[in-house]
Amino acid sequence: MTTDHSLPTPPPTATPTIPSGTAATASGSQAADQVSAAVAGQSTSTSTTAPTPSATETATTTGQQEQQQEQPQPQPQPQPQPQPQPSPAEVLETLLQQIVTSNSGPALASTLLTFLGSPEAREAVLASVTPGGADPLEALDAAQHTVGVLFILSARLTSTTTTAPAVPLAYVQNFCRHFHPEEARHAPERVTLLAKGIAQRAEALGAVGTAIQPLYDLLTRFSPDLSCLTTIHPVFVTTCAASRSFNPALPVLAVPISQISTTLYPDLRYQDHLIYHYTGGIILTALRRYAEAAEFFELCASAPVAGPTGGQEAAKKLLLVQLILHGKALPLPKYTHPTVSNLKGTPYNALAKVYPNLEQVHAIANKDKNAFVADDNYGLLGLVVERASRWAIRKLTETYLTLSLAEIGRAVGINDVLEVRKVVLGMIETGEIAASIDASGSVTFADDEPAAVSKAEIDRALRVAQEQEQVLRRLEREIARNKDYLQKVRL
Amino acid sequence: MSSMDVDPVEDVEMTYYGASQNEGSSSRGHWAVIVDDTHPFDLDTYISGYSGRAAIDRLIHIISLSPSLAPQAFRRALELLTAPTQRDPEYYKTILGTYEAATNRHGVRLPPLEELLPDHSPYLAWVEETNERNNAERRKLEVELKTYTGNMIKESIRMAYRDLASFYRTTGSFENSLRHLTKSREFCATTQDMLEMCLSVLELLLEQRSFSHIPTYVFKAESALDSVGTSGHSSTSLGIGQSGAAAKKIDLHQAVEAKLALCSALSHLANGNYAKATHGFLHPMSVLTLTPWAGTIVSVGDIAVYATLCALATLGRTELRARVIESEGLAGEGEGMKELLDAWMASNFRAVLGLLEKFSARHLLDPLLGPHVANLTALIRTRAVVLYFQPFATIRLDRMSAAFGWTVEDTEREVVALIQRGDIHGRVDTQNKILRARSTNHRAQLYAHALKAGAEMQSATNKLLLRLQLQQANLVVRKTQPPPAPTATAGASEHAEQ
Numbered sequence: 001m002t003t004d005h006s007l008p009t010p011p012p013t014a015t016p017t018i019p020s021g022t023a024a025t026a027s028g029s030q031a032a033d034q035v036s037a038a039v040a041g042q043s044t045s046t047s048t049t050a051p052t053p054s055a056t057e058t059a060t061t062t063g064q065q066e067q068q069q070e071q072p073q074p075q076p077q078p079q080p081q082p083q084p085q086p087s088p089a090e091v092l093e094t095l096l097q098q099i100v101t102s103n104s105g106p107a108l109a110s111t112l113l114t115f116l117g118s119p120e121a122r123e124a125v126l127a128s129v130t131p132g133g134a135d136p137l138e139a140l141d142a143a144q145h146t147v148g149v150l151f152i153l154s155a156r157l158t159s160t161t162t163t164a165p166a167v168p169l170a171y172v173q174n175f176c177r178h179f180h181p182e183e184a185r186h187a188p189e190r191v192t193l194l195a196k197g198i199a200q201r202a203e204a205l206g207a208v209g210t211a212i213q214p215l216y217d218l219l220t221r222f223s224p225d226l227s228c229l230t231t232i233h234p235v236f237v238t239t240c241a242a243s244r245s246f247n248p249a250l251p252v253l254a255v256p257i258s259q260i261s262t263t264l265y266p267d268l269r270y271q272d273h274l275i276y277h278y279t280g281g282i283i284l285t286a287l288r289r290y291a292e293a294a295e296f297f298e299l300c301a302s303a304p305v306a307g308p309t310g311g312q313e314a315a316k317k318l319l320l321v322q323l324i325l326h327g328k329a330l331p332l333p334k335y336t337h338p339t340v341s342n343l344k345g346t347p348y349n350a351l352a353k354v355y356p357n358l359e360q361v362h363a364i365a366n367k368d369k370n371a372f373v374a375d376d377n378y379g380l381l382g383l384v385v386e387r388a389s390r391w392a393i394r395k396l397t398e399t400y401l402t403l404s405l406a407e408i409g410r411a412v413g414i415n416d417v418l419e420v421r422k423v424v425l426g427m428i429e430t431g432e433i434a435a436s437i438d439a440s441g442s443v444t445f446a447d448d449e450p451a452a453v454s455k456a457e458i459d460r461a462l463r464v465a466q467e468q469e470q471v472l473r474r475l476e477r478e479i480a481r482n483k484d485y486l487q488k489v490r491l
Numbered sequence: 492m493s494s495m496d497v498d499p500v501e502d503v504e505m506t507y508y509g510a511s512q513n514e515g516s517s518s519r520g521h522w523a524v525i526v527d528d529t530h531p532f533d534l535d536t537y538i539s540g541y542s543g544r545a546a547i548d549r550l551i552h553i554i555s556l557s558p559s560l561a562p563q564a565f566r567r568a569l570e571l572l573t574a575p576t577q578r579d580p581e582y583y584k585t586i587l588g589t590y591e592a593a594t595n596r597h598g599v600r601l602p603p604l605e606e607l608l609p610d611h612s613p614y615l616a617w618v619e620e621t622n623e624r625n626n627a628e629r630r631k632l633e634v635e636l637k638t639y640t641g642n643m644i645k646e647s648i649r650m651a652y653r654d655l656a657s658f659y660r661t662t663g664s665f666e667n668s669l670r671h672l673t674k675s676r677e678f679c680a681t682t683q684d685m686l687e688m689c690l691s692v693l694e695l696l697l698e699q700r701s702f703s704h705i706p707t708y709v710f711k712a713e714s715a716l717d718s719v720g721t722s723g724h725s726s727t728s729l730g731i732g733q734s735g736a737a738a739k740k741i742d743l744h745q746a747v748e749a750k751l752a753l754c755s756a757l758s759h760l761a762n763g764n765y766a767k768a769t770h771g772f773l774h775p776m777s778v779l780t781l782t783p784w785a786g787t788i789v790s791v792g793d794i795a796v797y798a799t800l801c802a803l804a805t806l807g808r809t810e811l812r813a814r815v816i817e818s819e820g821l822a823g824e825g826e827g828m829k830e831l832l833d834a835w836m837a838s839n840f841r842a843v844l845g846l847l848e849k850f851s852a853r854h855l856l857d858p859l860l861g862p863h864v865a866n867l868t869a870l871i872r873t874r875a876v877v878l879y880f881q882p883f884a885t886i887r888l889d890r891m892s893a894a895f896g897w898t899v900e901d902t903e904r905e906v907v908a909l910i911q912r913g914d915i916h917g918r919v920d921t922q923n924k925i926l927r928a929r930s931t932n933h934r935a936q937l938y939a940h941a942l943k944a945g946a947e948m949q950s951a952t953n954k955l956l957l958r959l960q961l962q963q964a965n966l967v968v969r970k971t972q973p974p975p976a977p978t979a980t981a982g983a984s985e986h987a988e989q
Contacts, residue, residue, distance in 0.1 A: 257957060258957060260960040260961055260963070261964070262965075262966075268964065268966060269966065270961070270967055270968050270969070273966055295950070298954070299954065299957070302954070303958075303967075303968055304958055304967045304968065305968045306968065306969055333954065335958065398918070399907055399911055399919060400907075400918055400919050400920070400921055401918045401919060401921075402921055402922040403922075442922050445918070447929075453935065453938040453942060457942070461942055461945050464949065465945055465949070468949055468952060472952070475956070
């Protein structure tokens with residue numbers, strides 16, 4: 001770190017297709033020009049252009065503006081010889097030097113993003129090796145050169161044509177464990193790319209599971225707060241689901257998403273929200289955490305929608321999970337788009353109507369088997385059917401104090417008394433019903449007293465409610481200050 | 492169930508037992524009502540409440556439903572038909588047809604038609620004569636109408652239409668009658684005329700038992716009544732004046748309101764909306780206010796029966812006391828209804844059910860009440876069981892069945908149905924045959940409920956806030972949602988199958 005290399009930074013935008021020339025106009029740095037010239041000779045006209053303040057102002061819209069203004073103006077640094085047609089390797093050499101010498105994350109990020117010509121050319125450069133054939137990653141340290149490594153690593157992992165050697169898993173793991181989160185936040189798109197790259201590479205190698213640990217590290221360290229949805233969330237849960245190792249996802253799934261920030265994560269799309277909650281719901285279902293799964297599916301099903309959509313997958317799964325959880329289907333929130341919530345005429349609706357009547361449930365499950373299989377819900381349906389008799393027994397406890405096993409069997413639709421006994425015993429064990437069976441086979445249901453509530457619990461509930469109230473009050477004040485809102489109200 | 496008032500050939504046990512709302516009306520006409528010593532029915536008393544077409548109409552109804560009364564009713568109907576005021580030859584065919592249909596019915600043995608009516612000729616002569624007279628009168632009325640229309644005298648045209656309508660009504664041509672009444676509407680100059688027209692239509696609709704249009708005309712009549720105001724028109728044009736000096740004291744408003752309340756109540760009854768029907772039936776009405784409908788369209792005694800049954804089926808105890816026992820309405824005046832109410836108020840439910848059973852034949856043979864007897868009885872039973880159980884914490888089912896006169900199995904079935912519908916808060920001990928009221932710890936329940944509601948509210952708020960943020964960030968689903976992560980789906984489903 002001999003010289004300070006800072007550039008006025010155009011924002012790293014979601015679309016990396018911005019012509020490098022326009023960004024270069026805002027730059028006074030010769031070094032940067034050298035690099036871009038070295039790539040494809042595109043900057044011949046722009047290298048002489050004077051910096052225009054207006055361009056700087058319009059271009060800097062993100063939070064990185066302040067950082068850039070705090071930086072003292074830099075001195076130019078070592079100048080590589082411009083070559084008319086340099087090989088990617090040579091450009092990489094130059095880049096490496098910059099990476100090593102740079103101490104400004106945002107500046108470096110924008111340099112790497114914008115001064116390397118077309119996206120294809122940039123990726124080719126980033127994914128290449130040095131002229132000496134050495135792996136550029138060897139020369140860089142994860143913590144010190146986070147931005148540089150991030151760019152190269154993501155390019156290498158996603159590149160399909162690279163000549164460079166495959167990145168060893170250990171290196172990826174090391175980077176994910178030790179990278180500098182603040183620095184990485186200057187290039188969120190590259191983090192997305194890296195996450196996808198890690199997942200892709202692991203899949204290509206046929207070992208999806210190996211991606212979980214690095215992705216977990218990346219996600220937990222990169223995100224300032226797990227309740228904030230990132231682009232890594234969907235990649236992470238999809239990887240967990242695909243490798244069928246559901247438990248590692250739990251710490252992430254346990255934190256409900258409550259913040260959406262497009263300033264921190266400009267490349268967030270609506271699919272990220274949908275996929276995360278849908279896949280999260282599937283994982284939680286597989287782990288038999290039905291209450292949480294229902295919440296996830298509901299979030300997915302009730303996502304804000306503009307225009308007609310065909311996606312009822314989440315609503316269908318939600319219905320099945322609710323049948324397991326509550327023994328009946330509950331309505332979706334009022335704001336759910338009707339095309340999503342309307343399951344009329346589907347076997348799902350029919351199932352919910354007759355549940356938990358064992359005979360009819362079986363009839364529907366057999367008749368519409370194909371529909372459930374087509375929706376990938378047949379396994380879940382099996383669980384729903386299995387629970388039907390339990391829900392029917394639960395209903396009986398509301399009406400009866402004592403019943404013989406045979407009577408229960410008749411009411412529920414199981415002919416075998418031993419089978420009934422097994423189910424009832426299972427339910428008593430899991431605490432679903434409070435009952436006892438005596439020697440003659442008569443079942444006595446105890447009163448299901450609501451559990452006593454302790455003072456501490458009440459206090460906690462009150463505290464939570466007060467916190468929530470403050471959040472809402474703050475939000476209301478913010479809206480009351482909102483210019484657009486005030487204008488609308490005045491009209 | 493052995494003393495059921497229905498033909499044992501048909502599967503009616505379910506009809507009577509099931510509290511299902513539609514059962515009663517749909518199965519009407521499929522079974523015959525048996526009248527015997529335990530289910531008395533006095534045809535003469537019953538039919539004396541009606542005159543003219545209303546009586547014949549009810550006799551035809553009885554012929555089709557009750558084999559044991561059919562011959563008697565048949566003779567009465569023919570007697571009434573040839574009375575000097577009647578001039579509907581079509582009715583002759585209807586009566587014969589109904590009787591024949593009744594004899595052909597499965598499982599019913601009736602004396603053949605030839606035995607009852609060996610000689611058709613006097614009736615055929617009557618039919619021919621009546622037809623001639625009717626034709627002459629129709630021509631006369633039509634000529635009158637034409638003349639008035641030519642002269643463009645509005646009031647006369649209206650009256651001509653009205654006369655034609657009433658002519659068609661007496662000859663059994665209801666479509667024509669209704670059409671002429673509707674036409675007369677254009678020539679109604681005053682709201683008084685309007686009111687008269689509406690009441691005529693309502694009368695016609697009641698007679699026809701077509702209840703679907705009644706609310707429309709009730710509404711029209713009400714607005715007409717409002718604008719008639721207190722201007723104190725003579726009530727002669729509404730046919731109230733004829734009933735003598737006492738009638739003059741009856742205010743026009745009272746009379747019309749009573750009729751309109753009755754119409755609404757009957758239409759609600761027909762739709763099975765018993766609560767609203769009760770409200771209408773309990774409107775103060777009497778023979779005086781219902782004149783000239785009483786006897787020709789409805790019988791006051793029967794309205795009292797409808798009122799009492801509906802009130803028992805839908806009103807709570809205190810309301811029943813205030814609105815039925817201590818009011819001056821018709822409820823409680825019908826045959827056996829006083830005893831019924833007394834038994835109910837004394838919580839003698841066995842007697843209540845016994846009385847309902849005893850009068851069931853009479854109720855079933857009533858064309859307006861018949862389709863609803865099963866439903867009303869079921870509702871009254873439910874109410875009775877709920878009322879009976881209210882003061883108990885536990886009760887043996889055998890004691891309960893003694894109080895209602897049922898078997899223990901019946902009682903248990905009834906009670907279980909009520910618990911499942913949420914009418915009784917209790918649970919059944921099937922081993923010891925005990926019904927036990929639910930003891931709830933209200934304090935603990937309140938806390939648990941509050942905590943649950945709080946958690947739900949919070950979760951809903953969080954979801955809404957997230958939705959708000961998604962919309963602010965413009966992360967809105969735009970096109971068809973892509974099938975999210977198919978590999979993941981398959982994986983989890985397989986897992987679940989294991």
